[in-house]
Amino acid sequence: MKNPFPEIKWNDILNQIASKNKAKDKLPTWFAHKYILYPSKISIEQTSSERTASYKASLINGVTLIDLTGGFGVDDYYFAQKFNKVAHCEINEELSAIVQHNYQILNQRNIECYKGDSLEILKKLNQHWSWIYIDPSRRSDVKGKVFMLKDCLPNVPNLLETYFCFSDKIMIKTAPILDITAALTELTFVKNIHIIALDNEVKELLWEIEKGYNGKIMLNAVSLTQDKAEVFSVQYGDSDAKADYSLPKKYLYEPNAAMMKTGAFEAIGVQYNIEKLHQHSHLYTSDAEIDFPGRKFAVKMMLPFEKKEMKDKFEGAKMNITTRNFPISVEEIRKKWKIKDGGNEYCFFTTNSNNEKIVLLCEKI
Secondary structure (H helix, E strand, C coil): CCCCCCCCCHHHHHHHHHHHHHHHHHCHHHHCCCCCCCCCHHHHHHCCCHHHHHHHHHHCCEEEEEECCCCCCHHHHHHCCCEEEEEEEECCHHHHHHHHHHHHHCCCCCEEEEECCHHHHHHHHCCCECEEEECCECEECCCEECCCHHHCECCHHHHHHHHCCCECEEEEEECCCCCHHHHHHHCCCEEEEEEEEECCEEEEEEEEEECCCCCCCEEEEEEECCCCEEEEEEECCCCCCCCCECCCCCEEEEECHHHHHHCCHHHHHHHHCCEECCCCCCCEEECCCCCCCEEEEEEEEEEECCHHHHHHHHCCCECEEEEECCCCCHHHHHHHHCCECCCCEEEEEEECCCCCEEEEEEEEC
């Protein structure tokens, strides 16, 4: 159609439409307001969702917070519900102006927007903050997409000492792919690590750092759904936890994505008093049904992984297939026995504690 607003560039209008559509489910508060302005689609894709931002804000509180990498400002909107004053720093002048406009539309009055280099702003304001929040950029002009903290912008490991001149507490948001053990070699004074999953997809890692802290580091696996937050907490590096092992019993449990990211597979068995099927299978079982932060199934049948059994029971069937510690992929299994995806039956191809390849037919609870 012809541009109905000739005073505005057609590309700018198309960007508003595309970005607003992307915000519909991710940012319902912004989407609901008529006069909200949107940045590029990439900025919307990279920003926190409202559900993760809200949970993040529930973890900390205080009088003042400065966000050194403000972006579209979703996190700061929720921090502003917990702090008296929030400072939003953004090096992109256009994005800073958009965010400032949107806070006025949202009637959020306790956030100050500053455009420019955040380190210079931090030094110029020269005050002590209850918290510093940082979401380092994971893109480099030289290296492309990066995953080590030292390669992100700003370089947090190099700047920690400077940041501690302005706050004793720092929260860092990083990509979910970041290796926890590797990051701990780059950071000091880490107190808590939060693994945040939304609808069973890990979205971000949050690192709570407290100046001078040298106690135990807690790993918190947080699974957010539409109506609740399930949290599994374990001490990082706790090698004393030893789970029991068992052949499959009446119930089968599959940890959620955030729990899997912790790598604390022995501790999961110990905390929930359930047994592992195998050291590397990361599936658990019990005779009595328990509440568990992951998928839960009733085991209907256990079969050995043999050609005849597969042909008789599975060929041409319709079911949901998962493999855990199994030499053949889901795609290969489907292709070989012409198994269709979907339906109400759930099938786990795995290895038991006797190192036998087995198939578990289950019903989801």
